[in-house]
Amino acid sequence: MKVTNELGDDISSSFSIERLRDWLILWRVPGVGAKTYLALLEVFKSPSAILSASTNDLKNAQLSDAVAQKIKSVDSSIIDPDLAWLEQSDCHVMCWHDDDYPVLLKEIPDPPPLLFVRGDRSLLSSMQLAIVGTRSPSPMALKTTHAFAKNLASFGLTITSGLALGVDQAAHYGALDASKKTIAVAATGLDRVYPASHKSLAKEIIKTGAIVSEFPIGTQPRPGYFPRRNRIISGLSLGVLVVEATIKSGTLVTAKHAMEQGREVFAMPGSIHNPLAKGCHHLIRQGAKLVETADDVLEELGSLSCVVADDEGVKPEQLSGVTLEADYLMLLEKIAFDPISVDDLIMETKCTAEEVSSMLLVLELEGLVSSAPGGLFYRCVID
DSSP states (O other): OOOBOTTOOBOOOHHHHHHHHHHHHHHTSTTOOHHHHHHHHHHHSSHHHHHHSOHHHHHHTTOOHHHHHHHHHOOGGGGHHHHHHHTSTTEEEEETTSTTSOHHHHTSSSOOSEEEEEEOGGGGGSOEEEEEOOSSOOHHHHHHHHHHHHHHHHTTOEEEEOOOTTHHHHHHHHHHHTTOOEEEEOSSOTTSOSSGGGHHHHHHHHHHSEEEESSOTTOOOOTTHHHHHHHHHHHHSSEEEEOSOOSSSHHHHHHHHHHHTTOEEEEOOOOTTOGGGHHHHHHHHTTOEEOSSHHHHHHHOGGGTTOOOOOSOOOGGGGGGOOOOHHHHHHHHHOOSSOEEHHHHHHHHOOOHHHHHHHHHHHHHTTSEEEETTTEEEEOOOO
16 A cells, blocks of 8 residues: 655555545545635644544534534544555555645645545646647547647646546547656546546556546546546646637636636637637637647746747648648648638639549548548648
8 A cells, every 4th residue: 555644755554544544534524625624624733633623623613513523423434445445556645734745736726635646646746738628629629639738748748637538538648649648637536437438548647647536436427526627637737728618618617727726728729610619719818828839838838948849840741751742732731720621622723623632532641631521621730
């Protein structure tokens, strides 16, 4: 079992186990949320003192009679699942008083008093950028997310996201494909993976990164838990990059948390006809930094100002290592990152339908363009 005391020391004595038990027991008491837990620590200094306090002392600390009674009557066996989980390798519980509790997370209004961590706990104190977005992104957004995560990770940033479908998934894979580290913040207990289809992704993340949750072992996903998770995603990070999002989405909840926490917020603009771009456009109007390249993010994060990126860009004829003939280059230059129809390409290039279709097939096989529903094509982001 990986056990830390309140100073963050890695020890396994019975005393330390008992101390950890008190932290876990108090966290499972119904009615004791993050703010209440930390308020009680201010008064009583330790979970042990809280659990041993009298009902009157607890009520004098501004607790309701109902919550005070729940603390006094809590069954210590309630944490058996947590202790059993801790017996596994690379499983940790990080407490508020531990020296390695993330400094940035302590700054938010309602930081979790405990964090369950699977993987490299030291990574929680690394420089992180959160990348978030819709669960149903456009194909272009998936490619862009992957490319940005891969690029930004290569500059030393840990990529943090929520292990969800869509943009979150692409962000994690982008960092992993750069052989770099990523953190996934879960809205469940860490004995399960949500969605279940991401079990293999979770295993890959644990190998070099970490999965984190404030929720005790056995906690199943509920709608109200995702906004709570989102405040941790932004709280751990220097900034939050939003790729695609609707106006009413959990992604904008994360961005709102980031703004309230004093974090940088970045947003990628999109087509005015794309409903998934409206959330980003709303954030930009609210003061989020418009992002077109990874440099836009790096320049804003002052701690990374010493990093110099290659600003020469990639010429079309160098894309994907393919040498293109003049007619293919001409067609490629007409294809933007927003989808365009074959008919429009025929008008733009003055080529025949057969010529355009043939060249599009070659460009798609080379990975330079991709097709979208409705007979549309768009330029691909090349890693």
